[in-house]
Amino acid sequence: MSDLIDNISDFIGEIDGMMPKGNHTLDLANNMEYAETVHNKRGLYLFNDAKLREGVVKWLKEVIQADLPLNDRNIVLALDGVRYEYIGHLQSLTAKMRPPVKAGEGPRKTHPGGWSDVSGQLANAFQSKIDGKGSVNHEYDG
Numbered sequence: 001m002s003d004l005i006d007n008i009s010d011f012i013g014e015i016d017g018m019m020p021k022g023n024h025t026l027d028l029a030n031n032m033e034y035a036e037t038v039h040n041k042r043g044l045y046l047f048n049d050a051k052l053r054e055g056v057v058k059w060l061k062e063v064i065q066a067d068l069p070l071n072d073r074n075i076v077l078a079l080d081g082v083r084y085e086y087i088g089h090l091q092s093l094t095a096k097m098r099p100p101v102k103a104g105e106g107p108r109k110t111h112p113g114g115w116s117d118v119s120g121q122l123a124n125a126f127q128s129k130i131d132g133k134g135s136v137n138h139e140y141d142g
Contacts, residue, residue, distance in 0.1 A: 020072045024131055026079045028052070028086065032125045051089070055082040076130055083128040091123045 028047065059078035060070070068074050097107040109120065128134070 019070060020075055022072070024072070024075050024079060025129075026052075026056070026083055027129045027132075028083065028126065029128075030090075030122065030126050032122055047090075052082070052086055055086055058082075079130045083130065087126045087128060090126050 056079070059081045060075070063070060063074045063078050098110045100107055109123065
């Protein structure tokens with residue numbers, strides 16, 4: 001029986017650092033009151049859970065296909081890629097332009113459904129956190 005325990009210890013030692021030690025979260029939000037108003041009044045669902053899930057799967061597959069360990073660091077880096085890609089997608093929803101609201105102002109960006117982000121503040125207010133942190137400077141004790 002002690003041989004079995006010794007072998008398990010060896011095995012655990014070999015895979016240490018190859019698998020995640022816990023769960024990881026990616027939180028995305030737009031805290032502007034205008035985002036909620038548009039969502040409620042126009043029914044425009046800016047956040048698309050299916051698209052976000054597809055991004056997570058794509059990035060994790062890339063980690064695996066690159067023969068990298070699926071450890072905490074690589075999962076966090078993959079989630080970081082997902083968040084930048086997804087926020088880029090959300091900001092791209094404002095790529096179309098509409099005429100200015102007032103004379104002398106420049107054109108404004110148009111969202112699907114015909115509403116506009118006049119100041120650009122909505123597009124720039126998307127925020128994200130991975131494991132409660134706003135940047136990728138995650139350090140995990142091996």
